[in-house]
Amino acid sequence: MGPELPFSEQMHKEKYRGEGEGFREAMNRMASTLSDDEQHFRDFREIISDMRFLPGGRIQAAVGSTRNVTPFNCYVSATIQDSFVDGHGSIMECATEAAATMRLGGGIGYDFSTLRPRGATIKKLQSSSSGAVSFMQIFDAVCRCVASSGHRRGAQMGILRIDHPDIEEFIRAKQNSDNLTGFNISVAVTDDFMACLINNEPFKLKWGGHIYRTVKASDLWELLMRSTWDWAEPGVIFIDRINEMNNLKYCETIAATNPCGEQPLPPYGACLLGSFNLAKYVYKAEGEQGWKFDWTKFYKDIPIVINAMDNVIDVATYPLPQQKQEALSKRRMGIGITGLANAGEAIADFYGTDKFLAFELEVLQTLRNFSYKASVNRAKRKGAFPMYNENFLKSDYVKTLPYKLILEIKEHGIRNSHLISIAPTGTISLCADNVSSGIEPVFSYEFERGVFTEGGFVNETVVDYGKRVFRVEGKRSKDVSVSEHLGVLATASKFVDSAVSKTLNVPIDTSWDAFKDIYVQAWMMGCKGCTTFTTGGKREGIFVEPDEEGSACYIDNETGRHECD
Secondary structure, three states: OOOOOOHHHHHHHHHHHHOOOOOOHHHHHHHHOOOOOHHHHHHHHHHHHOOEEEEEEHHHHOOOOOOOOOOOOOOOOOOOOOOOOOOOOOOOOOOHHHHHHOOOOOOEEEOOOOOOOOOOOOOOOOEOOOHHHHHHHHHHHHHHHHHHOHHHHHHHHEEEEOOOOOOOHHOOOOOOOOOOOOEEEEEEEEEHHHHHHHHHOOOEEOOEHHHHHHHHHHHHHHHHHHHHHHHHHOEEEEEHHHHHOOOOOOOOOOOEEEEOOOEEEOOOOOOOOEEHHHHHHHHEEOOOOEEEOOHHHHHHHHHHHHHHHHHHHHHHOOOOOHHHHHHHOOOOEEEEEHHHHHHHHHHOOOOOOOOHHHHHHHHHHHHHHHHHHHHHHHHHHOOOOOOOOHHHOOOOOOHOOOHHHHHHHHHHOOOOOOOOOOOHHHHHHHHOOOOOOOOOOEEEOEEEEEEOOOOEEEEEEEEEEHHHHHOOOOEHHHHHHHHHHHHHHHHOOOOOOOOOOOEEEOOOOOOHHHHHHHHHHHHHHOOEEEEEEEEOOOOOOOOOOOOOOOOOOEEOOOOOOEEOO
């Protein structure tokens, strides 16, 4: 029960447990707080004690504990109004709300596209605007101040639409090692832009109903791609697809994501994360050769987890009342997977191959169908989420569900507006004896880490779970082709109602045209976003040391992956 590796045990203890609390007591604490009844308590405790399901780090630290932190990993800001201090949603009010959110351990995303471009006239002051990017410095400073007050550094995502007149300045904003270090940044790319790019047409930059100038779409794309090649930022989100596939497009518009990009959220939206650890469902049947996947145990665990995670929404501490109202009215969650590489390579084939993708597809299809079924069953007992109506059934995503399940939703409603998300799982996967992170390939078979023991400080070799337990050495990141990365991303995107956080590692010898085509292919394959990391690029990364409280999302220096607690 609990982590077997000393390094994993120490990390879990330091990050998620209270003073003097053991792993068993921590699991009891969570299960007791999140259970519906005695049987649910026992079932959920058994699942999390076996580490078959890994609640998000914020849940593990917050639920049932005396810590004053939120169990929601991340939020999205209110819509920022084009006003410095006047009225609700002003720049400074949003900065104040961001401070309150990060202070309780929540990361936060913003759309800065609502701010007028550099040089635009401010009639009230008879002056001109310093531009959207300049105001990001305020939020960056707030992030640093939260860290200096004794909490772990905050996590932020800054978004700007590709048609905003300040887009070139935004793209260049982090081509350094010391500016906007509290931010990940992404460009919200529209379908209109992609059409202009593919057809080699001019593209209009506009704001407030006024066209500021026209640029060549190919030149703007070149600028964006050069930055992502060298600096691994900005990332790209396909904002129109996000809104078109949104289950709640009838009652909300999404303009931003959480800091790691796997949760597109409306103003004041919150993301509640947890991942099924696929490696724990792999077993070897007595007298048989090879590894098997316990599908029966997997689909039986899903409703137990969905019911417990739904209860987090009711017991949570929220930094702001608007965030609580948003969460309770829609009851979003983002259940995903980790250990895909370890499990898939033990059972199927090397990462990214046809057999591996078939295993990934079956896992995610099972997760989607049984999660939605569990949410419908919960709606029968406790009611649908308050913003539910039959327009939910018109969602392009909902239309992909099995027909029988759609009929059940029509009859009974559904408890949760969103259920599936693929998040970065760097820390919780390390705590689970170093299983492969999220849907990423294994980065390294082993690494060295310092561990405090009764005998003092020692260096421990931390071995990849797949190598140590399954005796399988699969493909490492450096061995996976770009097309294989894309295949894994596109397969996941078909079954996720929120989004996917995944990094496509790109070899330095990839041709320039092939690199640029990665993002076009991702768009054409139905992905909601794309992030690449080029070996040998200039990106130095943002690294945050572990601490007991707070939340962080950063770009790992070695892998280029976004990592979140």
